[in-house]
């Protein structure tokens with residue numbers, strides 16, 4: 421008997437997504453499936469809609485007045501724009517790391533324990549374990565284990581960004597969205613975060629916006645090229661960079677525009 425292919429449900433399924441800021445349309449009919457435990461890079465020139473698209477995946481755009489959305493976004497089969505969705509729980513399931521490291525003005529420990537505490541974890545030993553595990557996953561534990569009570573704002577920029585990644589991981593998300601997470605960092609810190617992405621991808625589904633095409637090529641399994649709010653091409657990273665299927669992609673990755 422022929423062996424049957426195992427079909428797994430994508431972690432993210434986006435169909436025909438349009439997004440409007442008031443009258444202005446920013447995304448046009450975007451459709452994209454993302455498989456679990458992969459890294460997907462979103463590339464494209466400034467203003468093409470990468471961050472807008474990323475923010476639709478945990479409904480962050482809703483915080484902006486006048487935003488309208490059409491189409492469907494399913495995470496593990498569940499429509500996240502369904503009226504019964506608990507947005508707090510959605511944002512626990514879909515964590516986010518921003519461009520500039522933004523630790524809270526609290527201790528390193530309290531930054532990590534913040535999310536778990538909000539979700540009802542009070543036990544000191546459990547919190548200690550979560551803090552250690554999250555910092556280890558973000559490759560920061562060895563650097564900070566002796567100063568957990570120090571203020572997080574005293575860490576270097578690269579350490580602060582790894583702290584923000586640890587903070588996102590502390591609530592056990594399934595999907596982690598990263599919006600240009602290394603653009604404010606030096607090359608060594610950038611390399612550390614890129615290494616970290618490789619380690620995290622076995623456990624999390626990661627979608628990362630990057631302006632740096634070498635970075636996209638280094639860290640991602642799939643790459644999506646956006647232009648003027650449209651998804652122009654979406655393919656295995658290696659194919660997209662070595663043999664782009666669309667002339668516009670080719671022009672962009674060869675530096676002819678953008």
Ligand SMILES: Nc1ncnc2c1ncn2[C@@H]1O[C@H](COP(=O)(O)OP(=O)(O)OP(=O)(O)O)[C@@H](O)[C@H]1O
Nearest residue numbers: 441444446464465466467468469470471472473484
């Ligand atoms: N809050 C907002 N209100 C109105 N228009 C917005 C808002 N945020 C983004 N836009 C517009 O939507 C379009 C897409 O912006 P977006 O920030 O998603 O692009 P981007 O590809 O992430 O750009 P960059 O790489 O410069 O961050 C742009 O024309 C931008 O001006």
